[in-house]
Amino acid sequence: xxxxxxxxxxxxxxxxxxxxxxxxxxxxxxxxxxxxxxxxxxxxxxxxxxxxxxxxxxxxxxxxxxxxxxxxxxxxxxxxxxxxxxxxxxxxxxxxxxxxxxxxxxxxxxxxxxxxxxxxxxxxxxxxxxxxxxxxxxxxxxxxxxxxxxxxxxxxxxxxxxxxxxxxxxxxxxxxxxxxxxxxxxxxxxxxxxxxxxxxxxxxxxxxxxxxxxxxxxxxxxxxxxxxxxxx
Amino acid sequence: xxxxxxxxxxxxxxxxxxxxxxxxxxxxxxxxxxxxxxxxxxxxxxxxxxxxxxxxxxxxxxxxxxxxxxxxxxxxxxxxxxxxxxxxxxxxxxxxxxxxxxxxxxxxxxxxxxxxxxxxxxxxxxxxxxxxxxxxxxxxxxxxxxxxxxxxxxxxxxxxxxxxxxxxxxxxxxxxxxxxxxxxxxxxxxxxxxxxxxxxxxxxxxxxxxxxxxxxxxxxxxxxxxxxxxxxxxxxxxxxxxxxxxxxxxxxxxxxxxxxxxxxxxxxxx
Numbered sequence: 001x002x003x004x005x006x007x008x009x010x011x012x013x014x015x016x017x018x019x020x021x022x023x024x025x026x027x028x029x030x031x032x033x034x035x036x037x038x039x040x041x042x043x044x045x046x047x048x049x050x051x052x053x054x055x056x057x058x059x060x061x062x063x064x065x066x067x068x069x070x071x072x073x074x075x076x077x078x079x080x081x082x083x084x085x086x087x088x089x090x091x092x093x094x095x096x097x098x099x100x101x102x103x104x105x106x107x108x109x110x111x112x113x114x115x116x117x118x119x120x121x122x123x124x125x126x127x128x129x130x131x132x133x134x135x136x137x138x139x140x141x142x143x144x145x146x147x148x149x150x151x152x153x154x155x156x157x158x159x160x161x162x163x164x165x166x167x168x169x170x171x172x173x174x175x176x177x178x179x180x181x182x183x184x185x186x187x188x189x190x191x192x193x194x195x196x197x198x199x200x201x202x203x204x205x206x207x208x209x210x211x212x213x214x215x216x217x218x219x220x221x222x223x224x225x226x227x228x229x230x231x232x
Numbered sequence: 233x234x235x236x237x238x239x240x241x242x243x244x245x246x247x248x249x250x251x252x253x254x255x256x257x258x259x260x261x262x263x264x265x266x267x268x269x270x271x272x273x274x275x276x277x278x279x280x281x282x283x284x285x286x287x288x289x290x291x292x293x294x295x296x297x298x299x300x301x302x303x304x305x306x307x308x309x310x311x312x313x314x315x316x317x318x319x320x321x322x323x324x325x326x327x328x329x330x331x332x333x334x335x336x337x338x339x340x341x342x343x344x345x346x347x348x349x350x351x352x353x354x355x356x357x358x359x360x361x362x363x364x365x366x367x368x369x370x371x372x373x374x375x376x377x378x379x380x381x382x383x384x385x386x387x388x389x390x391x392x393x394x395x396x397x398x399x400x401x402x403x404x405x406x407x408x409x410x411x412x413x414x415x416x417x418x419x420x421x422x423x424x425x426x427x428x429x430x431x432x433x434x435x436x437x438x439x440x441x442x443x444x445x446x447x448x449x450x451x452x453x454x455x456x457x458x459x460x461x462x463x464x465x466x467x468x469x470x471x472x473x474x475x476x477x478x479x480x481x482x483x484x485x486x487x488x489x490x491x492x493x494x495x496x497x498x499x500x501x502x
Contacts, residue, residue, distance in 0.1 A: 015425050053329055053502050073332040084326040086244065093243070100236045101331045 002065030004029050004148055004179055005050065010059035012045050012203075019045040021203040022059070027179055029147070032193055034222065035183040037200035038230045043183040044081060046200070047150045050181075051078045064147060074104065077146035081153040081183075083133050087126035091119065091136055098140050110143035113169060131158045138166055142173040149180040155189060163189055187223040197222055199229065233333050237341035242348075245315055249308055249349045253356050256300045260360045263297040264367035266290070297364060301357055308353040312346050313414055317432065320415075321422035325502050335497040339415055339489065346411045347404075395470055402478050409485035413439055416488040419495035422502065443484055450476050 005027035012020040020042040027033060035043050048054040049061055052068035063072040085094060091114065098105045114121060117135055125133060134157055141149065154170065155163040163186070171193060174180055181198075184190055197214060199207040206229065207214075211222055218225055269275060270290040278284060318324050319342070328338060365371060383389065417436035424431025454476045458464070464472075 048502075051330065053326060053500060055499055055501065070332045070334060073330060078326075078330055080323070080326050082323055084323045086324060086327075088247065097240055100240070101333065 002062065003027060004064060005181075006060075006062040006065075007046075008060045008062075010046070010049065010061060011057050012042075012049060012054060013057045018203050020049070020056075020200075023200070023203070023205045024059075025198060025205060025208050027148075027181070027196075029177055029179055031179045031195045033179060033181050033196040033198060034187065034190060034194040035181055035198050035200070036185075036187060036222070036226055037206075038185075041200040042203040043200055044152055045203075047078070047152050047181065047183060050148070050150055051076055074102065075147040077141045077144040077149045079137055079141040079149070079151045079154055081156065083125070083130075083137070085125050085133070085137065088124060090122055090124050092121040094125075094136070094140060095121065098143070102144055104145040106143050106145060109173065110139055113139045113143065113173070117165070131162055134158055135162070135166070138169060142169055145175050147175065147178040149174055149178065151180065151182045153184055154182065155184060155186055160189075167193060187226050188221075191222045194222065199226070201230070234337055234341055237333065237337060238344060241341050241345040244319070245312060245345055245349060248311055249353065252304050252308060252311075253353065256304045256356060256360050259297055259300045260364050261367065263293040264364045266293045267368060301360065304353050304357050304360075308349060312349060316342060316346065316414055317418055317429070320418050320496070321428050321432070321502055323502075329496070329500060329502070336493050339412075339492050339496070343408060343411050343415070347407055350407055350411075391467060395467060398471070398474050398478070402474060402481065405478060405481045405485060409481045409488065412485050412488035412492065413443075415492040416495075419492045419499075423495070423499060425501075428502075439488070446484075447477065447480055450480055 003026040007023055007025050010020055010023040011018070019040075023042070023046065035046065037043050045054060049056055050063065050068065052073065061068060064075055066072050089097075095107060095110050098110075099107050111121070117132075117139075119132065119136070125136070128136065134154070138151075138154055141151070149170075151170065155166050158166065167190065170180065170182075182190060182194075191211070194211050196210050197207060198205070207225075209217075214220070214222055214225055220228070267290055270286045270293075275286045276284075278286060319328050331338070413436065417432045417439055418428075421430075421432030421435035422428040424434070451473065454472055458472045
C-alpha cells in the first residue's frame with residue numbers, strides 16, 4: 001500500500017528565492033504531524049504544493065500514490081492560513097457548495113459543529129469576526145471525511161479559549177484512518193496531540209521524528225527543541 | 233458536475249449583474265416618461281425668474297439613463313473580468329482550485345456564465361433603448377412592419393440570410409474568444425512572482441498584439457488572393473472578409489482555452 005503522502009526531492013523556487021529545497025519524506029496513516037519551522041521556512045509552500053495550488057520546480061508529491069489532481073483533491077482537506085471564502089456567502093450557501101462538490105462532506109457533522117459554536121447558518125462571512133471566520137473554515141474542512149487534513153496555522157489568529165475549541169474540533173472530527181498535518185508556531189498548544197514532527201529550516205528538512213523519539217533522544221519537549229534549533 | 237459549477241457561478245456573479253439590469257429596467261420608463269412630461273407645453277413654459285427647473289431635471293434624467301445604459305454594457309464586462317481574476321488567481325482561487333473538478337470544466341463553466349451575462353446585458357440594453365425611444369415617440373410599432381415590408385420588397389432577403397447568420401455566429405465566437413483570452417492572460421500572467429495583476433495585463437496586451445498581427449496578415453493574404461476578381465459582388469467580398477476572420481477567431485479561442493487549461497492544471501502558482 002502506498003504511503004499517504006510522499007515527497008521526493010521536492011523543490012520550489014520563486015524566481016531566485018528557494019522556498020523549499022530538496023525535501024523528501026513520507027507520511028503514514030493515522031498520525032497527527034506537526035509541521036514546524038520559523039517564518040519563511042517553507043511550511044505554507046509545502047502545504048500549498050500538497051494541495052496543488054503551487055507546482056514544484058523539481059521533485060514530486062504523491063498522495064496515496066497519486067500526483068496532486070482531481071483524485072487527491074477529494075482525499076485532502078485543506079485549511080489555508082487566510083480567509084479564502086467569498087465574503088458575501090452565508091454559512092448555509094458554503095455548506096451547500098461543499099456538499100455539492102465533496103462527496104465526503106458530512107452535512108450533519110457541519111451543522112452539529114455550528115450548533116456547538118452557536119453560529120447561525122444564515123450568517124454571512126463578511127459579518128463575522130476574524131476568529132469566527134476561522135472557525136467556519138475549520139468546520140468546513142473537518143466535516144470532510146478526508147485521508148489527509150492539511151491545516152495551516154489553524155490556531156494562529158484566535159484567543160486561547162478558542163484554541164482549545166479548535167484543537168478539540170480537530171481531534172474529535174478527523175478521519176482516524178487518515179492523518180493530520182498541522183502547521184503552527186504555537187507548539188506548546190499542540191504538542192500534546194502530536195505523534196510526529198517535521199521541522200523545516202530555510203526550506204530544508206531539518207527533523208522528521210516521532211515526538212517520543214525527540215523526548216527519548218534529546219530529553220526535551222518539542223517546544224524546547226524548537227527553541228534550541230531556531231534560536232536567533 | 234458542470235451543472236453544479238454553473239449553479240454556483242451564476243449565484244456568485246448574478247447578484248451584482250442582476251442588480252445592474254434591474255436598475256436599467258427601472259430607470260428606462262422613469263426617465264423616458266419624465267422627459268416626455270418635461271417637453272409638454274405647460275412644463276416647457278413654467279419658469280420662475282426665467283429659470284426652469286424641469287429642463288435641468290430633464291438633462292439629469294438623460295444623463296442618468298445614459299449612465300445606466302453604459303453601466304450595464306461596460307460595467308458588466310468589468311465586473312465579470314474582476315470576478316474571473318479574483319476567483320482564479322487570488323486567495324478566493326484557493327476554493328476554485330481545491331474543488332475536485334477538472335480544470336477544463338472550471339474554465340468552461342466560467343466562460344459560459346460570462347457569455348450568458350454578456351448576452352443578457354446586451355439584449356436588455358437593446359430592449360431598454362427601444363423602449364426608451366418608443367416612449368419618447370421616436371418610433372411606433374407600425375414602423376417596424378412597414379420597414380420589414382420595404383426590405384422584403386427591395387432586397388433579395390434569402391441571399392442575405394447566410395450573411396446575418398454569419399454575423400451572429402461571428403459575434404458569439406468573437407465573444408467566447410475574448411473571454412478565453414482573459415483566462416489565458418490570467419493563466420500566464422499570474423506566474424509573474426508578486427505581481428499577478430501586472431503580469432495578466434502584460435499577457436493580455438501581448439496576446440492582443442499577436443492576435444491583431446496574425447489577423448492582419450491573414451486577411452491581407454485573403455484579400456490579395458480573392459478580392460481582385462472582377463466577378464465579385466458585395467456579398468462575396470463580405471464572405472471573403474468574414475470567413476477567414478471567423479476561422480481565426482475559432483483557432484485563437486481554442487489556443488487560449490488550451491493555454492488556460494494547461495497553465496492552471498500544470499503551472500498553478502497562487
